Amino acid sequence: MSLHVRRICLLLGVISGVGTSSALAADADHGADLAKRWCASCHVVANGQTQASADVPSFASVARRPDFSPERLAFFLLDPHPKMPNFPLSRSEAADIAAYISSLR
Numbered sequence: 176m177s178l179h180v181r182r183i184c185l186l187l188g189v190i191s192g193v194g195t196s197s198a199l200a201a202d203a204d205h206g207a208d209l210a211k212r213w214c215a216s217c218h219v220v221a222n223g224q225t226q227a228s229a230d231v232p233s234f235a236s237v238a239r240r241p242d243f244s245p246e247r248l249a250f251f252l253l254d255p256h257p258k259m260p261n262f263p264l265s266r267s268e269a270a271d272i273a274a275y276i277s278s279l280r
């Protein structure tokens with residue numbers, strides 16, 4: 176299997192992991208724990224958090240964007256992106272974080 180095909184399979188796995196009815200349903204509580212550990216130094220992860228970087232969007236504001244979807248967020252987390260460190264997240268962890276953020280809508 177080529178690298179490219181494998182990557183597509185990985186991404187499809189993310190989508191199915193995010194679906195709420197699937198057996199692999201994402202775990203928003205676990206996502207909250209991960210977000211507090213990995214993301215809270217820069218983002219406001221939960222209501223009531225007092226410290227974060229000024230120019231970084233809070234997760235609640237990310238969740239309320241009109242174009243928000245958990246699938247896109249999970250993709251975003253698994254792809255390298257400028258301005259944010261790369262996290263050693265598995266695809267199920269990325270799906271859990273995406274589920275947590277969508278629960279903030």
Ligand code: HEC
Nearest residue numbers: 210213214216217218230231232237248258259260262272
């Ligand atoms: C070192 C600081 C830092 C950490 C840690 C960090 N982020 Fe970010 N994040 C940023 C910055 C800065 C931006 C704004 C990027 C921009 O404006 O281009 C951002 C933007 C985002 C966005 C919005 C992207 C968009 O479409 O505008 C999301 C979603 C996001 N981060 C999720 C996360 C998650 C989930 C974690 C934890 C796994 C995390 N971030 C950890 C700094 C960080």
